[in-house]
Amino acid sequence: MFPTFEVVPAVDMQDGEVVQLVQGERGTETRYGDPVEAARRWVDAGAKTLHLVDLDGAFEGERKNAAAVEAVVDAVDVPVQLGGGIRTAADARTLLDSGVDRVILGTAAVNDPEVVADISETHPGSVVVSLDAREGEVVIEGWTEGTGLRPAEAAGRYEDLGAAGILFTDVDVEGQLEGVNTDAVEAVVDAVDIPVVASGGVATLSDVEALHDAGAAAVVVGTALYEGRFTLEAAMAAVR
Numbered sequence: 001m002f003p004t005f006e007v008v009p010a011v012d013m014q015d016g017e018v019v020q021l022v023q024g025e026r027g028t029e030t031r032y033g034d035p036v037e038a039a040r041r042w043v044d045a046g047a048k049t050l051h052l053v054d055l056d057g058a059f060e061g062e063r064k065n066a067a068a069v070e071a072v073v074d075a076v077d078v079p080v081q082l083g084g085g086i087r088t089a090a091d092a093r094t095l096l097d098s099g100v101d102r103v104i105l106g107t108a109a110v111n112d113p114e115v116v117a118d119i120s121e122t123h124p125g126s127v128v129v130s131l132d133a134r135e136g137e138v139v140i141e142g143w144t145e146g147t148g149l150r151p152a153e154a155a156g157r158y159e160d161l162g163a164a165g166i167l168f169t170d171v172d173v174e175g176q177l178e179g180v181n182t183d184a185v186e187a188v189v190d191a192v193d194i195p196v197v198a199s200g201g202v203a204t205l206s207d208v209e210a211l212h213d214a215g216a217a218a219v220v221v222g223t224a225l226y227e228g229r230f231t232l233e234a235a236m237a238a239v240r
Contacts, residue, residue: 001125002049002195005212006049006219008197008218008220009042009051009220010051010053010199011035011052011053011072012052012053013055014029014055017035018033018038018226019032020032021055026059035071036075039075042225043076046232046236047232048078049218050072050076050079050080050081051081051199052072052080052083054082057084057085058084058106059144062085063085064085070098073098079101081104082103083103083130084104086103089118092105092115092123092126092127093119096126102125102128102164103127103128105129106130106131110147111140113161114161116161116163120161120163120164126164127162127163128167129167130169131149131188136151137149137150138151152188159192163194164194166194166196167197168185168188168197169200169220170185170198170199171200179203180198180201180210182210182213185214186215195217196215198218199219203229204224205238208221209238
């Protein structure tokens, strides 16, 4: 999935616009304009993968940015992974058949782990399980409900069910530009043999390097790129 370490720009969408939230809280968003313009900007800067999130779907369980997602998929020629509001295997297959390269399942995978195996049977290598952690506990439903699961323990379960990778988001540092928690990432990396994509808290090039050194296969970066803390080109060069 990631033959070499990648820096993956985030295109999080709410009400048809690109936004970034602080700790996943609605009402904290900063808006960054049109999703297609953002996607093209990152591809032009050298992105090899794009990370799309339908935030309305994540919070409400119903994908409300489908048109924006479709426009991005049509506009770029790099792999696209999508999360937010994908609740059933049928939803996932429809997206995969329409041009999305990988689906990211969080709430659906926690509520029904077998959905990962179900989708993987018809679309091998297409499911990334999102393990979003607050204070060391996996949270779901747009980061609003605790599950009692520990990320590293859960990651092994989904690897056995056929997940192609794990997206680990540290909600405690998400969107704050205050640095990353490498210990939490290392714990998940050590628990599985599939790629682990890290997300949350990246503020500097040193954070990108630290996640690379922690064993992550890729890092998703949002706010730091949109706020110009560093360029995508510089981030890729830092771990080349």
